[in-house]
Structure formats: structure tokens, C-alpha cells
Amino acid sequence: MFSKNKIKFINSLKKTKYREIHKLFFAEGEKLADELLNSGIKITNILATKDWIKTNSLKLNGCKAEIDEIAEVELAKISSLSTPNQVLIIAEQPQYTYHLEEISTKLSLLLDDINDPGNLGTIIRIADWFGIQNIFCSESSVNLFNPKVVQSTMGAICRVKVHYVDIPTLINSVKRYPDFNIYGTFLEGSTIYNEPLDEKGFIIMGSESHGISEKIKPLINKKLFIPNFPIGEKSSESLNISVATAIVCSEFRRRSFSTQNGMKP
Numbered sequence: 001m002f003s004k005n006k007i008k009f010i011n012s013l014k015k016t017k018y019r020e021i022h023k024l025f026f027a028e029g030e031k032l033a034d035e036l037l038n039s040g041i042k043i044t045n046i047l048a049t050k051d052w053i054k055t056n057s058l059k060l061n062g063c064k065a066e067i068d069e070i071a072e073v074e075l076a077k078i079s080s081l082s083t084p085n086q087v088l089i090i091a092e093q094p095q096y097t098y099h100l101e102e103i104s105t106k107l108s109l110l111l112d113d114i115n116d117p118g119n120l121g122t123i124i125r126i127a128d129w130f131g132i133q134n135i136f137c138s139e140s141s142v143n144l145f146n147p148k149v150v151q152s153t154m155g156a157i158c159r160v161k162v163h164y165v166d167i168p169t170l171i172n173s174v175k176r177y178p179d180f181n182i183y184g185t186f187l188e189g190s191t192i193y194n195e196p197l198d199e200k201g202f203i204i205m206g207s208e209s210h211g212i213s214e215k216i217k218p219l220i221n222k223k224l225f226i227p228n229f230p231i232g233e234k235s236s237e238s239l240n241i242s243v244a245t246a247i248v249c250s251e252f253r254r255r256s257f258s259t260q261n262g263m264k265p
Contacts, residue, residue: 006068010088013025013090019093019145024044027157028079028087029081030085031155032150033048033056034155036155037059039159042092043063043091044091045068046063046088048068049087070088080148103134104177104180107132107199107203108132108136109123109127109132109135109203110136111141112167114138114208116142117147117148118148118149122153123135123242123245124149125156126249128156128160130252131253133160134162171202171219179200180201181201182220184216185248186225187225189225193227197255201222205245205248206241207241208240
């Protein structure tokens with residue numbers, strides 16, 4: 001029988017307060033388990049059914065984490081999923097640093113007060129797909145290690161570096177670098193399909209309900225607008241923030257691909 005104290009401890013990690021105290025987070029499911037086992041993130045505990053442990057015995061060779069066999073009924077008591085999976089992993093929260101000189105040569109996402117865990121997780125997954133290595137979140141954005149965020153990343157949390165910063169301070173710190181643009185998405189501005197886009201810069205995505213905050217708007221020198229089609233006709237009021245992020249990242253990478261391959265943007 002899995003001890004009540006362990007169940008209580010794992011359930012406590014669903015709250016930001018205790019995740020911060022212990023500097024741990026948990027992830028569920030075979031996909032995330034595979035990603036974490038193949039990453040540099042330190043795993044402290046693996047809780048899994050007998051069948052999962054047997055099936056993945058080769059992957060677990062050399063793993064220094066504490067491995068506990070757990071019955072499905074016990075796993076259901078600690079799972080944050082509506083349908084518990086066969087494995088739950090507890091891991092140390094990765095700590096990342098960044099260097100402005102490196103950031104100034106690349107494309108990064110800046111997220112201004114993103115509150116929905118599913119949106120943040122999906123945006124991290126989008127960044128991973130489009131090769132964006134760094135995401136900078138405002139300090140009031142949803143916590144990276146919220147279980148719903150972790151699940152929504154589908155493993156991208158193992159590759160994309162997420163930093164929590166004061167966004168205006170970060171933007172002001174890169175002003176020393178020439179030709180480094182600060183792009184922002186708005187419901188008006190230059191149509192993204194006509195605007196010149198660089199291979200480096202910050203792309204700012206605003207909150208789901210309020211968009212980009214007033215303190216950040218003056219720091220943006222390139223306003224981007226995703227037009228609806230047919231242009232000028234009535235449509236939905238706005239796009240979901242993760243959908244908008246995917247469109248913007250895709251257009252930046254399309255331009256880069258076209259330039260590298262001698263095609264017209």
C-alpha cells in the first residue's frame with residue numbers, strides 16, 4: 001500500500017506554494033515520462049503501475065530516481081487528470097539563465113500576463129516546434145509548473161527555457177543592440193503578411209483578456225496585425241492567444257525559410 005504521507009506530499013505539489021518550497025513539480029503520462037527520462041532534468045521519484053515498470057525496464061536502467069510501484073486506484077488519488085495514466089514523475093524544477101548577447105541574435109517570445117495554464121503550455125509547445133528556445137513571461141503570468149501547464153507542453157518543457165522577468169526592464173536592456181526589433185501583436189497595425197520580419201527580435205503576446213499592457217505598448221516599434229478573411233468582413237472578435245502565437249511564429253519562420261532558400265518572402 002502506498003503511504004498516506006506520500007500521497008499527501010504529492011498532492012501538495014499541485015499548489016504553487018509547495019512547489020516553490022520544495023522546488024519540485026510532477027508530470028503524468030507515458031509521453032511526458034519518456035521526454036523527462038531523455039532530458040537533463042533531474043527526476044527524483046517515479047510512481048508507476050507494475051505493467052509500466054515492466055514494459056519500460058530498459059529505459060529505467062541507470063535511473064537514480066526512487067521507483068515505487070503503485071496500484072491504479074492509488075494513482076487516481078494523486079492524479080490531476082480525469083483519466084489517470086500509468087506513470088507519474090516527480091522532478092526538480094530546472095533553473096535557467098540567459099545572456100543578452102545570445103538573446104540579441106535570436107527570436108524570443110515575451111508573454112505579458114498569460115493566465116490560462118492550457119494557453120501557456122500550448123505556447124511552449126509551439127515555441128518548441130518553431131525552434132524558439134527562450135520564452136520570457138511577466139512575473140504575474142501563470143506558474144510554469146502548474147500541472148495543467150506541464151501536461152499541455154507535451155514534453156516541450158524539457159527543451160524550451162522559460163524565464164520570469166520584468167518585461168519592460170528586459171526590453172530596455174536590449175536597446176543597445178542595433179536592428180533588434182520589438183514586435184507586438186494588436187488588433188490594428190501593419191498586416192503581418194506585408195511587414196518586414198527579421199530573424200531576431202522579441203515577439204510580445206498580450207494577455208487573453210486585455211492584450212498587451214499599457215506600460216509595454218510604448219516600448220514596441222513594430223506593430224503586427226493578423227487580418228481576418230475576407231478582409232473587412234465581420235468575423236470573430238479575436239483569436240485565441242495560442243492560435244495567434246502559432247500564426248505569428250509560422251510567418252516569421254516562413255520568411256526565414258524563404259530567405260535562406262532564395263525564394264521570395
